[in-house]
Amino acid sequence: MNINATLLGQTIMFVVFVWFCMRIVWPPIMQILTARRQSIADGLAAGERGKHELELASKRGAERLHEAKEKASDIIAQAEKRAAQIVEEAKGNAKVEGDRLLAGAKAEIEQEVHRAKEGLRQQVADLAVAGAEKILRREIDAKAHAELLASIKQEL
């Protein structure tokens, strides 16, 4: 328990240990701790950024969805309108066409009637002429009374 040269030995050992610790041990460990602190901070920042971006993206997504829905309902409304219009148009066209066809048919019928009338008239006239011819064979000259026959035909 007496003070002796151990004191010097301990002091020298102490100095050597401190020197060694300062040169070999401390700097790399501190460097690692700093690096890790940095990487953790970076990681946290990146996480925060990612979260923020996710928020933005989901907001954007919701907006898009809303827009799309609006557009879709617009398109549907337009389509309905267009369909109604087309139906309307088709109806109008059909009516016009029908009318036209009807008019055509009427005209044709009229023409037909006219033609039949013409035919009948001709035949009646012919018959009348034939009858009259038969009756008046002797005294009536067809050529002389053609004018008279035509006027009768006209009246029929």
Place this chain on the structure above:
Amino acid sequence: MSGETLTSSEYIKHHLQNLTYGQLPDGSWGVAHSAEQAKEMGFWAINLDTLAISFVLGTLFLFIFARAAKKAAAGVPTGVQNFVEWIVEFVDTSVRGSFTARNDMVAPLALTIFAWILLMNLMDLLPIDYLPFIAHAAGVPFLKVVPTTDPNATFGMSIGVFILVVYYSIKMKGLGGFVGELTLQPFGKFGLPANLFLEGVNLIAKPISLALRLFGNMYAGEMIFILIALMGASWVSASFGSTLLFGSQILLSLGWAIFHILIVTLQAFIFMTLTIVYLDMAHQEHH
């Protein structure tokens, strides 16, 4: 405990004696075989046990930490690296908290002090007779296991710290500044002798208090371990009394060891913190 029967006081003395190497009374060099012989060796003798154990522990500390530092990577730390980083971070925080100037030496110094003292103090928790018994069996007469119960070890460190304090005081304030601090405070230049006395005591008290605090605590703790161990040594027969003593030795040494863990860590921490504070004061213009 050491083969032949010992009285209690011999047992205590045996435990408190370092293995001292020096010049024997007959003029030859060798290991002292009694406390008187060790005393007669004077200053030029060395305590082999203190030197060897503290060297082994210091090397162990540096080996573990240097290995961790070498293998370390900034990824996820595991095992030893985690532990090492925890201690380094703890020391670094302490230094940042109490040391205001910039000096790259202080933190490694604090780490070395803390770890080395902690390891040396922890030797106290080894069962008190194991190593001396083995040493005795190997023919070594004395072995004091805890280096910090040898004032040489504690003073060795505190003198190292003291040299640094003086060195940095002179480096930071210049020789004039340092002398001025010693002589011109607190009473101005007309109270020079009183100033010198007060500041001198103040300065010298630093290493002495550092060393004696650690030494005193560890010495007292070791002493109590020895006394507790003596209780079991009074085992003579399977009587009720000696069974009781033996049982209480186990309980008491367990309790004291658990309590001692606190003291061991606390003393290492105090030595480190005071070193940081003293060095901080050495770096300050006024204190």
